[in-house]
Amino acid sequence: MAAKLRAPGFYRAGWMMVGGALFATALTWLVRMATGHSTFQHFISPDAILSVSLLAVPLAFLIGIGGFDYWFYWAIGRPTRPEDHSSHGAYTWKDYFRINTDHKVIGIQYLVNSFFFLLVGGLLALLMRAQLAQPGSHFVDANTFNGLFSVHASLLIFLFMVPVFAGFGNYVIPLMIGAPDMAFPRLNALSFWLLPVAGMIMLGSFFAPGGAFADGWTAYAPLSVNAPIGQTFFSIGVQFAGASSIMTALNFLVTIITMRAPGMSFFRMPLLVWANFATSLLVVIATPFIAASQFFVLLDRALGFNFFNAAKGGDVLMYQHVFWFYSHPAVYIMILPGFGIISEVIAVKSRKPIFGYRMMAFSLLAIVGLGFTVWAHHMFTSGMAAWIRIPMAITTAIIAVPTGIKVFSWLATLWRGVLHLDTAMLFALGFITTFTLGGISGIMLAMVPFDIHVSATYFIVAHIHYVLFGGSLMTIFAGVYYWFPKMTGRMYDERLGKWHFWTTFIFVNLTFAPMHVLGLQGMPRRVATYAAQFADLNLFISIASFGLGATTLLFVYNMVTSWRGGPRAVSNPWRALTLEWQVSSPPPIFNFDRLPTVVGGPYEYGVPGAVHGIFAPAPAPTVAGAGAGVVSAPSQ
Amino acid sequence: MSRQRSLGIAFALAVIAVAIGVVLSYSIHWFPVQASVQAKNTDRLYHVLVLASIPIFVIVVTVILYSIWQFHMKPGEELKDGPPIHGNTRLEVFWTAIPTVLLLGLVSYSFVVLHENEKKPAREIQIGVTGQQFAWTYQYPPSVTGGAPLNSSQLYVPKGESVNFGMHSKDVIHAFWIPAFRLQEDVVPGITTHYRATAVRLGNYPVVCNLLCGLGHSLMRSTVHVVTEAQFQAWIKSQVTAGSSTAAAGSTSSGATG
Structure with a gap:
């Protein structure tokens, strides 16, 4: 003991x-x-x-x-344990509940943890919809309701959308670039364990005196400064989640820059690697700003710093500028890796090279650059200086151009391909459809006079859910189905998967499309009750949202049963060229028993005899690794 | 079926879809009534945006559906690959340039509307708006009342007159939104924010707090009464009289107790 x-x-x-x-x-x-x-x-x-x-x-x-x-x-001068990779691999389910430095184990930890918080966040949303089914209902009180939507958004942004992509990146990137692990395995383990901590803090706020934080995930000052102690759970929870993001992003950047296999030039990298590279740049530059914004609130709350107390010379609008300087790039943090997933899936399942590979890579970098110049479009009605609206509206409209390039390139990739319409591909195509709608409403919101009317209404709720649920979550489902055989060594149930897609696609649109009309008609967001004229549409939305919640059960059932007892997966069921599919499913503990050398692009489908990577011949038993001449393949 | 024939069918269906979209966009009642000059301009902008969006969405969906129809894997093609097309510079330049021009055009038009909605008219009246948890109050300065300033929980505005709302907050941020006017602006502690509205339709319309301000946020609503100039003057007069009599009564009573 x-x-x-x-x-x-x-x-x-x-x-x-x-x-x-x-x-x-x-x-x-x-x-x-x-x-x-x-x-x-x-x-x-x-x-x-x-x-x-x-x-x-x-x-x-x-x-x-x-x-x-x-x-x-x-x-203190005690002997330290060198990182000898002895803890790699997971042999029982208990190994996933320990510190582990294997990027594949950490990737699974990330994904499972994220999906846990997706289910929790989704349940909170269903409680909200129960309250909103009728005007003036008393299913929950106003304080609880405000807590529900605040924790819903915070969990789904900080504990689901951002980390779930880091989970994919963790699992797939080292395999894709031909590396044995991430650059900093111990930092990687720490970055994962910060997440359950952050999630428990945010969920724990429901048990705080005065209830959960209830000022929205935006936590605008000065409302958040004078809120009950639950607000501190948000301010501090965000710090842990943000630290996790920054650590992982640094790890990705160093891994991608320094640990690519021989021959893996930047323009031979799969687009998922490009997407995570671009996202990591956004994360390391932007995330400190939300940390700062919440520290300001914390100092105001706990120690009376008066950053946001107008009566003592504080500046209320400064909070919003600092907050959105992170939180706008954050929406790209929550979609760019998804773009990467879609590029992988569409190229493989259309059996064609991705159309305009270089433009696909450059458009990611363009989004990173432009992404930092649009934040004040969240503040068109905030009372900031009027002139700021003009340049921010222009950049907001223009950032749709690189996004449009990606959509058109995916469409061109489909053209004359041989389309394998399995679950991952259906989610990819469904993503393009719903994400285009979310993009169109985004362009509308760039138009200042229109935004002045619908800012902070249900139109915004519709837009953000089209982008994050119809957009990001669809890419996440596509990615889960696509890499499930690689990660678990099992095949999922294709029939259930297709059912999951069609029910999700239908209920997403039934749930979120009517919200556009509610917003235009004059219904504000973040209200526990509303005028009677909005009753019919709200009831419709509530019923549809319960359907949407139920579709998740199909997914969970499929994943759990397939992981436990699905048919064994072969190493490359999709006949993909990228390196992760050239090793066994699941991959060996150190990824590559033989060192890969990259000799061509990642998507050369249809080119006779094309390969992406070749593997060094098995090393002679006496001189291990001499064949490759660069690094010795790790022996087991 | 030949490629040309299937493309022809797809094109025809796309044109029909666009037509249906356009008809729908005009037949749906998107907005509450237009009660201000600004509402008319903003609604026109919205319709232009919808008209521009419909073809783009239809193109995307048509290409997806056409690809599913024509290019799905047929029996015997399990190991077949598509042609190795890596790109087409002309096409890529085209779909970079056209959206850029379209977006810059739309955003320029939105600036025209913005300027139109916000320009200073030859003459306007000032009304103050105060937000506090969880109620709105309105201040009518001497230039409007023609006498003592008036503080009221009711908002009356004359039809056809440009009103400049000067807003401030006593506690946290609120947003002063009149959906029928299509106008809102945050009401921020420490600064005064503004917007102009010219009401053009008589009636009573909701005023909504549109920024989370605490427990009573959902119920922080009020009403704007758009009345004729004569009714407005009459209302002001009645309020000023009532107000001064209560103020007088208040001062006497406080004098008595003091």
Whole structure:
């Protein structure tokens, strides 16, 4: 038992978390005593203890499970454990609940964790729709309702959309570029374990005195500054999720830049790798801004800094500028990797090279650049200086051009192909359809006079869900079906998969299309009740949303049963050229038993005899790796 | 079926789809009534945007459906690949340039509408708007009342007159939205924000707080009464009299107790 308490794991994490809470109590007590709180009852402030605990307890947990104890061993001169990759691979389901440095294990951890929060976030949405089925209903009270939509959005953005793509990237990128692992395996493990921490903090806010944070995922000041303690759970939860994003993005950048197989030039990289490269640039540059915005709120709340207190010279609009400087690029963080997935799926399933490969890569970089110049289109009605609307409207319209290039290139890739219309391909084609609608409403919103009418209405709710559910989530489903055989070594049920696609596609449109009309007609978002004139459409939307929720059960059932007992998958069921399909399903523990050398583009379908990578001949038993001459293939 | 024939069918169906889309876009009642000059301009912009969007969406969907129809894998093609077409520079330049021109055109038109909606008229009246959790109050300055300033929970505006709303907040951010006018702007603590509206239709229309402001946000609503110039003057007069009599009563009572 004593050994268990010392070794990295949940036991050690348990007592360290208790220690973290005690530390928070002692620290706030001391500081309050030192700063003149004279009577005993003032020494203890539950809000202060809770705020500090929200930082200290998660850190203690991460150290306890072994997420970053390495530095402490090093600092006190204890022997450190070199990263010898001995923990690679997962042999039982329990291995997924431990610190693991294998990018494939971490990828699965990311994906499963993200889908857990998708289900939770979706359930919160269904509770909202239950409240909104009729005007003036009392299914939940106003405070709970505001908490529901705030936590719904926060979980689905920070714990689903952003990390689920990092999960795909983690699993697939090293395989695609011919690398044995990510560049920083320990950092990779830490970046995953920050996520359940962030998610538990956000969900935990429902149990905070005064209820969950209830100011929307945008948490506009000064409303958020004066909100109950639940708001602190958001401010701090975002820090952990954001730190996770930044770590993973750095890891992707270094891995992609330095660990490509011989012959893998940038213009031979699959577009999924390009997409994650572009996304990682966005993440490392933009994410510190949301961290800052929430620290401002935290300092205002906890220590009275008055950043956003107009009466004391604070600037209310500054919060929005800093917040959207991250949160607009964030929508590209939540779609660019999806573009990458769609490019893989469409090329393979159309049996054709991707049309205009270089333009596909450059358009990603164009979106990265332009993505930083459009943030104030969220603020056309905010009261900011009027002239800012003009350049921001122009850049917002223009950013549709590189996105349009991608859509047209996908269409051209379909042309004269041999289309394999299986589940992944159906989701890809469904994605193009719904995402085009979301893109069109986005262009409309760039037009200032129109935006002035519909800003912050249900039209916005419709737009964002067309882009994120009809767009990003469709790409995620396409990706899950596409790589499921590689990740699990099993085939999924194609019939159920197609049912899942068609029901999702229909219910997405039934749920979100009528919201456009509600917004145009004058229904604001984030309201627990509404004028009677909107009752019919809201009832319709609520019923459709329950259907949409039910379709997810098809997906979960298919995934769980296929993972447990689906037919064995061959190494390359889709006859794809990219490197991840050239190894067994699931791949060997160190990915490539023989080193790949890349000799051509990733999508040379239809070119007779074309290959993307060739593998070095099996090394002679005595001189391991001498054949390749660069790195020795890791031996098992 | 020959390629030409199938393309012809697809083209015909696409044209029909565009026609249906255009008819639908005009037959659906998208908006509440147009109660302001600005509403007419904005609604026209919306219709132009919808008209521009329909062909684009139809093209995308037509290509997808046509590809599914013509290019799906047929029995015996399991191992077949498509032709290795890597790109076509002309086509790529075309679908970069055309959307750029179209988007710049649309955004320019939106700026024309914006300018039209916001330009300063020869004469306008000022009405103050105050947002606080969870109610709106309205301030009519001496230039409107012709006497003492008036503070009221009711919003009356004269038809045909340009009104410049000057908005400020006592607590958190609100948004002052009149859907029938197609206008909104945030009401921000510490600064005064503005917009202009010229009402053109008599009637009562909802005023909605459109930025989450706390527990009572859903119920922070009010009404704008668009009345004739004469009715407006009469209402102002009645309010000023009522207001001054209460103010007088208040000062006497406070004098009595003090």
